Amino acid sequence: MISVTRLGVILTDRGSKYAVSGAGVSTRAEIDAVLGDLKSDKSYAKATHNTWAAILPTGALKADDGESGAGMVILRMLERVGLENHVIVVTRWYGGKKLGGDRFRRVQDATRAYLDQIVTLP
Template identity: 60%
Template structure:
């Protein structure tokens, strides 16, 4: 598991990104369960994620951050990265960010992809 904390901070909201290799939807569920065992991730406002599974195809979940899962998925498709779940976590700071939240998701996924390449 790769975890990058404090990737973006904007108007009180904080963003982190996590990800790692998974096998099937069951692997995604295990990854998410392990991530949320850390209290701060369990208490986060949103844990948005996406993955392209070899056998099952693309899967995404917005976790209340409408459209964010699609942004992550599109980036994974461009990268051609399969069987690797990417989770963008947001702790809401009390101010609506509008479209800036999508730019922050992109920044987080880019940071993850760079770390993934270096680790691989």
């Protein structure tokens, strides 16, 4: 059983809410299990986007889930800190107002909050 860390809703911007979750994984099947676990919660299943990225032994994987470019934002941050075998999922509930480029900053903020929780830097 994979242990999923959920930080819940960590920020809001113009009505949109962002949550971040993650787990240690080593295969695509484990990523799918994490996504399935999140979506078993009705609120996550009804989210507008569940964007994610992971670096596995077989290579980097990402998915935008309709939030074009957001998976790459998460992936670049994973690469920067050298975190492998871990998936990070940024969930967004659309609040009715377009955020434009700010949506990438919110994805970064959510990812950074998660990394701050799990990565201890020297």
